[in-house]
Amino acid sequence: MKRFALLAALCTATTAQAAQDTAGLVRFVACPVYRDTDAGRKSGCWLTDDRETGKRWDVTESPYKPDWNFAVLVEGKPSANTAQPCGAPPLDPVRTSRLDIPCTRHMIPAEGFPGRRYTLPRRNIAPASVARPVPPGPYAERTFPVYFEFDKDFLVYQYDDWLIDNAVTWIKAAKPKKLVITGFAATEPETVSGVVLAERPEAAQERAETIAETMRRLLPGLAVETKWEVAAKATDEPEADGLPWQSQRRAEIRAVF
Amino acid sequence: MHFLPQRSLALPLAALVLTLAVGARGGDVPDRWWAPGEGRVLPAVLDYENANGTLRTLTVGGPLKTAGHPFFEPLGKDGRACVTCHQPADAMGLSVESARRQWERTKGKDPLFAAYDGSNCPTLPQAKRESHSLLLDRGLIRIERPWPAKSFNGKPIKPDFTIEVVRDPNGCNSGPNYGPEAGKISVYRRPRPVANMKYLLAVGFPFDPKQGYALPLDPDDGKPQSGNLMADNRAGNLRIQMDDAAATHLQMLKALSPAQRKQLQDFELRIYTAMQVTKAGGAVDSGGAKAGPARLRDSEPGALGSIGEPVWSEFKGWENISADEAAKLTPEQLTFRQSVARGARVFREKMFLITDTAGINSRIGFGNPVRNSCVFCHNMSQMGNDVAPGQVDLGTTTLPFADPWDDLPLFKVTCTGRPHPHYGKVIYTYDPGFGLTSGKCADVGKITLQSMRGLSSRAPYFSNGLAKDLRGVVDYYERRYFIGYTEQEKQDLVNLMSAL
Numbered sequence: 001m002k003r004f005a006l007l008a009a010l011c012t013a014t015t016a017q018a019a020q021d022t023a024g025l026v027r028f029v030a031c032p033v034y035r036d037t038d039a040g041r042k043s044g045c046w047l048t049d050d051r052e053t054g055k056r057w058d059v060t061e062s063p064y065k066p067d068w069n070f071a072v073l074v075e076g077k078p079s080a081n082t083a084q085p086c087g088a089p090p091l092d093p094v095r096t097s098r099l100d101i102p103c104t105r106h107m108i109p110a111e112g113f114p115g116r117r118y119t120l121p122r123r124n125i126a127p128a129s130v131a132r133p134v135p136p137g138p139y140a141e142r143t144f145p146v147y148f149e150f151d152k153d154f155l156v157y158q159y160d161d162w163l164i165d166n167a168v169t170w171i172k173a174a175k176p177k178k179l180v181i182t183g184f185a186a187t188e189p190e191t192v193s194g195v196v197l198a199e200r201p202e203a204a205q206e207r208a209e210t211i212a213e214t215m216r217r218l219l220p221g222l223a224v225e226t227k228w229e230v231a232a233k234a235t236d237e238p239e240a241d242g243l244p245w246q247s248q249r250r251a252e253i254r255a256v257f
Numbered sequence: 258m259h260f261l262p263q264r265s266l267a268l269p270l271a272a273l274v275l276t277l278a279v280g281a282r283g284g285d286v287p288d289r290w291w292a293p294g295e296g297r298v299l300p301a302v303l304d305y306e307n308a309n310g311t312l313r314t315l316t317v318g319g320p321l322k323t324a325g326h327p328f329f330e331p332l333g334k335d336g337r338a339c340v341t342c343h344q345p346a347d348a349m350g351l352s353v354e355s356a357r358r359q360w361e362r363t364k365g366k367d368p369l370f371a372a373y374d375g376s377n378c379p380t381l382p383q384a385k386r387e388s389h390s391l392l393l394d395r396g397l398i399r400i401e402r403p404w405p406a407k408s409f410n411g412k413p414i415k416p417d418f419t420i421e422v423v424r425d426p427n428g429c430n431s432g433p434n435y436g437p438e439a440g441k442i443s444v445y446r447r448p449r450p451v452a453n454m455k456y457l458l459a460v461g462f463p464f465d466p467k468q469g470y471a472l473p474l475d476p477d478d479g480k481p482q483s484g485n486l487m488a489d490n491r492a493g494n495l496r497i498q499m500d501d502a503a504a505t506h507l508q509m510l511k512a513l514s515p516a517q518r519k520q521l522q523d524f525e526l527r528i529y530t531a532m533q534v535t536k537a538g539g540a541v542d543s544g545g546a547k548a549g550p551a552r553l554r555d556s557e558p559g560a561l562g563s564i565g566e567p568v569w570s571e572f573k574g575w576e577n578i579s580a581d582e583a584a585k586l587t588p589e590q591l592t593f594r595q596s597v598a599r600g601a602r603v604f605r606e607k608m609f610l611i612t613d614t615a616g617i618n619s620r621i622g623f624g625n626p627v628r629n630s631c632v633f634c635h636n637m638s639q640m641g642n643d644v645a646p647g648q649v650d651l652g653t654t655t656l657p658f659a660d661p662w663d664d665l666p667l668f669k670v671t672c673t674g675r676p677h678p679h680y681g682k683v684i685y686t687y688d689p690g691f692g693l694t695s696g697k698c699a700d701v702g703k704i705t706l707q708s709m710r711g712l713s714s715r716a717p718y719f720s721n722g723l724a725k726d727l728r729g730v731v732d733y734y735e736r737r738y739f740i741g742y743t744e745q746e747k748q749d750l751v752n753l754m755s756a757l
Binding site for chain 2: 067
């Protein structure tokens with residue numbers, strides 16, 4: 001688990017331009033198909049078809065999964081793992097953002113595919129009762145990013161909660177003077193599968209304020225400032241999993257001393 | 258107290274249960290109904306029969322003298338006390354059977370039937386039974402909520418939906434004094450049990466994954482709030498809840514005093530209730546099973562069953578009953594115990610597709626649909642409520658999933674911002690639930706998961722009494738999610754729930 005993060009960090013840190021590089025990645029809009037596999041809880045499969053290439057991808061591993069009534073924006077990287085438990089090659093890492101485009105709901109049977117038995121994702125937080133180890137110093141200005149679904153400011157379960165939990169543990173130990181929270185939105189229009197997509201500029205402010213409210217609750221008494229920026233550029237932070245679009249849709253928590 | 262002769266032929270079961278009432282030993286058996294201001298002593302261990310066995314209520318540090326105690330004394334002008342709606346025989350809630358029995362015994366004069374919220378609407382002729390039909394037929398109390406919505410700490414909020422009244426069969430959502438235009442919305446809800454509270458107040462994780470924020474902080478002590486009180490989560494802690502209850506249900510004109518608040522809170526945290534003996538299977542802490550109120554009292558609250566002790570694994574000991582143990586049981590007892598143990602497994606393991614259920618299928622990223630079981634939502638060890646704040650829209654109060662009932666008001670909610678993720682722009686609901694607290698159209702129809710303890714003593718179920726018995730609960734889920742339970746699985750679930 002740790003190794004994966006480290007590897008990702010090494011790969012993306014090599015060149016500053018790496019994050020902008022979309023070679024080998026796929027991005028498209030599609031109506032999701034739910035394959036009703038049953039390997040226990042949360043084991044159903046999500047499939048999406050890229051209309052332009054005619055390829056079907058398994059997008060089940062997204063931290064925010066599709067709703068069968070709406071189109072999704074798929075962003076991902078073909079997985080090195082060749083196993084196809086859902087009956088299509090998997091994208092992993094992958095993101096599926098729910099769009100406000102209605103779809104005809106479509107469910108197909110398992111057709112002999114096993115699906116994936118649920119395992120706790122790497123990014124999961126311990127119960128509040130479990131003491132967090134104190135991160136070692138020295139402490140100096142540091143920025144913690146958190147990531148969002150397209151055009152949303154909703155804190156993603158088993159992704160953002162984990163990023164924030166880690167940030168808060170560090171901030172509690174480091175005791176900065178204040179936090180500056182900057183929300184970003186990818187407002188430059190792009191055409192994906194014939195659909196023009198741009199985040200609303202308000203999404204930047206919403207992200208800043210959502211994260212600020214959460215930080216005020218987790219760190220009562222600490223000064224929190226908010227800022228926002230549109231036309232967000234990609235970064236090469238490892239927890240965006242090498243997906244430049246994901247890295248644009250973020251808020252940054254900067255601890256200032 | 259002596260109980261009055263039962264004349265109703267319509268309630269043979271109530272009559273049967275009545276004769277079985279168990280109270281303090283010696284002398285007259287006090288009635289199972291606790292009237293305000295009686296000055297009884299609440300024993301440390303108190304048993305009451307119900308149709309499925311014996312419910313046991315434990316008062317830590319008991320016995321407790323109730324004379325002068327604010328939970329038991331009538332504090333307001335209606336002559337009601339907290340205990341009026343939170344009865345020890347009804348698992349500290351109120352069964353519809355008890356409400357009917359009080360109507361018969363007192364010819365409708367019991368303070369339970371106070372015009373303010375013990376009738377369908379105060380404007381109706383109070384002497385008539387039909388003016389109290391929602392309480393007598395469905396066990397519902399009128400709850401008046403401000404409009405525009407106020408959040409749990411009383412802060413006004415700007416809702417992202419409008420609300421109109423489609424029909425008002427009781428008169429409490431229209432006219433000069435009632436309804437959204439008069440600043441009030443009347444909904445009708447079941448009392449929730451005031452027991453085992455440490456579980457409902459426990460904080461498992463620092464976040465509310467359904468709302469996408471860290472947990473809100475308690476305005477009184479600055480600590481994170483569990484978010485598991487009240488159908489609509491309008492009270493974030495017991496102090497706010499009791500102030501609300503005193504001002505509304507008790508029609509108390511003064512505020513509760515600091516001493517009264519302290520006594521109420523202290524009492525609420527000391528009382529535990531659960532089934533102790535099942536009629537068909539014997540004691541729930543015998544033969545390897547480890548259920549019952551004492552265990553509840555002694556366990557740590559707030560644990561997630563999926564990473565700790567599985568929910569209802571109290572009954573694991575009844576999964577494989579040894580031949581020696583079986584020889585001590587009647588065939589009926591053996592069958593029942595095995596059924597309860599299977600029911601616990603069905604609850605955790607029988608998977609189905611959860612669909613179009615806000616709080617689960619949106620906005621949290623589980624996907625719509627998501628395959629899971631009863632325990633996905635009812636996930637706290639020992640208690641079966643939600644470890645995370647449990648606001649979920651099962652559809653119990655909202656069309657098209659709710660049953661068609663013409664005696665409840667129907668509201669038309671129109672989302673002014675983003676449409677609701679599953680219902681779209683317009684929602685028809687009997688009770689917007691959590692939407693009345695958060696002011697968000699995405700929360701309309703969400704109801705906080707309750708405790709699952711003492712169910713046998715407090716039918717009907719769900720916040721609006723939609724399920725008249727435990728089989729009705731299973732039938733609702735079957736209709737809602739096309740689960741495909743076998744007849745045996747349904748019976749096993751019912752038996753499990755009857756033993757909690």
